[in-house]
Amino acid sequence: MDTLYDRLRRYEASDYYGFHMPGHKRNTQRFGAGLPYGIDITEIEGFDDLHHPSGILKECQEEASRLYGAEETRYLVNGSTAGILSAILGCTRKGDQVLVGRNCHKSVYHAIYMNELEPVYLYPGFRPDLQLNTELSVSAVQAALNEHSRIRAVILVSPTYDGVVSDIRGIAQAAHDRGIPLIVDEAHGAHFGFHPYFPESAVRLGADVVIHSLHKTLPALTQTALLHVSGHLADRERIFRYLDMLQSSSPSYVLMAGIDRCIRLLRDRRKELFASYVEELERLRAGLGGMEHLFLAQTKRYDRSRLAIVTARAGMSGRALYMRLLADYHLQLEMAAGSYALAMTSVGDTREGLERLGRALREIDSRAGARGGGTEEPDPAAGALPVNEQVFTIAGMEEEIRRGGRIARVPLEACAGHIAASYVYLYPPGIPLAAPGERISRETVRHLLDSRRQGFSLEGLEEGNMKVWIHG
16 A cells, blocks of 8 residues: 555656646755655744744744735744634634635634624625636625624635635725724735735735735645734734634744745745746736637736636536546646636746646647537526525524534435535635524535536535424
8 A cells, every 4th residue: 555655746747837836836856855854843942832922933933924925923933824723812802703605715714603692694796607606796795784783704715726816905995994994814825925927015005914825825734824914903812812722832943944935935935936926827828818618717906827718608418528628738727616727837837837728728728629619608597606594594593402402414415495504615715605693595416516517525414414493
């Protein structure tokens, strides 16, 4: 039987090229191969303590805050999840009401559960022509804040997994007008602000707390991230106290060395790295602009490091494109959805790798034409985030069960109208399509069934059954 190490080494030596995270793209030629065993230590003399930094780790975190323009920055070695949980728990009290983008990552829902929060959900817009959920509008945030006077924090994701960016400056102003903090899950935007080709970082646009996953789009090791705090509206003391609770008490020096190396690389070489990267990326995008059947989706505010390749007009699903690129071209994309597939690029990409992707997509596009593809029009609502009625909060659902309700396991096909007692989501991207306490809509069931038919894995089901709440 293979060891994980042996399998990884064989994969490293193969010709498979990754258009997925982490952002270093296994490019040891560019970024070096000096990690990890020889530097894997613990908190010994001279190497500081992440939970009580006073020496080199304090200096490292201060360097990160200067680079991003934050007032304070903390290293995260448990990924962005630890930062998101700490930010929300630190900025709220038990039972508080919060305004939440319904397209947030599952870690946001876990924080809502842990603090028994009452969420007011905002659903993103939807572009049928692109089959993409779009941004949360400033006007929708303002309207929700006007309607719900008890909201104590605004929580959203920008960019989304698909690369859609919201108007952070406008939303921050709306939150600050009410004296409440804005928490932005910018996990997929750690590269923002380092070149004008990409959007500005939420840190510099007025957000109070911003979480970055360095490993997603920058040359950093998996699990490395940053938590930034600015302004006076976010309770730093409580956020950092929760961070001490939720992060490992034995943080990896290999991971922290990777964060430090990434920060200093950006500080010292960002012009060189981003100039060549943007040039090659724009060349790829221009070369794909002439495709007849496949096309690249993009919204008004968008992270162009993402290649969201829409497939419906080529007569194939996003998963079919994803699998064809993997099987025929040895190109591994990040994810597939119903009518598009997503490739992630970064400063770690090579010209050769980007050219391989361009050639493969143009070839697939030309063959789609030869087969007579390009006639299938997308279902106008197929990719929209389905809407469910919120009957109970997540914590309230558990209370109802304790009061005598029971849990039944119902086939997915028969779930419409029932109240969910567990999460169900596709991973990636990890956005719950049904959360505990929500009445499951027909649209949600149809979305889940369509996804399963296309070969996607549904998390949260038990042998095709969903946990639902039965009253009494």
